[in-house]
Amino acid sequence: MITAHAQDSFERIFRKAAQARLPLDSGDPCEIAPIAEAGSGATKDTQVVVLTISSIVFRLLLILHFDENDSTRKYYLNEADDRPFQEVFLEVCNLCCGAMNQELLRYFPDLGMSTPYVLSARCLPHLRELKPAFLSSYSVTLNGSVQLAATICVCAHAPIDFVADTNAIEETSGELELF
Template sequence: MIGPQAQDSFERILFAAARTRLVTDPQHACEIASAPDDSAEGEHAVLLTISSMQFRLLLLLHIKDDEATRAYYLGEAEGVLADAFMEFGNLCCGAMNQHLLEYFPDLGMSTPYALDSQCLHYLRELKPDYLKSYALTIDGAVRLGATLCICTSSPLDFVADQLTEAQESTGELELF
């Protein structure tokens, strides 16, 4: 069971990470709205996990391989959109991980991997304690989806402080 304060804290941590790490320029806006839990905003999903002794957090970022998304994340470069986007997903998850380390010192984070977005329909099989999807619009043109799925092994509740500029990381490498 995840308490209401922890639910709010996980959501705020995700929003702060998305707004700073899923954009290619800090001046670009990232608007976030709730979406139906079974919606998938794109044909590809990038899956990242953060695990602790108390919980397992899965973050699925959904992308469409369309012209606006390719232009935003690839620019003029040739390449596979999912591969380029995995770096942004990794930065987003890393920012979440860094903030969560203040409350859970035993965290581990996976490397990102790409899945078909249809996997979203199977998240309920994990019997999550928290499952919520969001629609993200970046710079007014790029549409992404994000799904936060959290499974716990014991009751969990905490209050995350407000993020400040000083707490935001520049993406340095952490060794475990």
């Protein structure tokens, strides 16, 4: 069971991480709005990046939905960058999940984070099979033109109740954490 306070905390932690890490430039707006269902608006080409944060009491899946279209490629790849789009995008997704992980470490001291992997968005209806205690999806618009989506899926192994303080301002430069 995840209390309403904990659900709100997971959502606020996601919003803070997404607004800090998904835009390439800190001045780019990042609009986040709830959507009814994971995968709504997905096309046959929509893919998802799946990242996992695990603890003794829960497993959180952060799922970032994307279409590798011109506007998304142009936003994340500058002209001088010769890396493939997915390499760059997976790095951004990993930074977003890492920011969530850092926030959650304040309340859950033993967390592990997976490496990102890419799947077809056709897997999203199967999230219900995990019997999540919290499942929420969002549309994400970057710089007014790049459309992404996100899903948070939390499976609880014990009761979870916490209230996150997401008002604290942290200075980080996206450092890599090794463990």
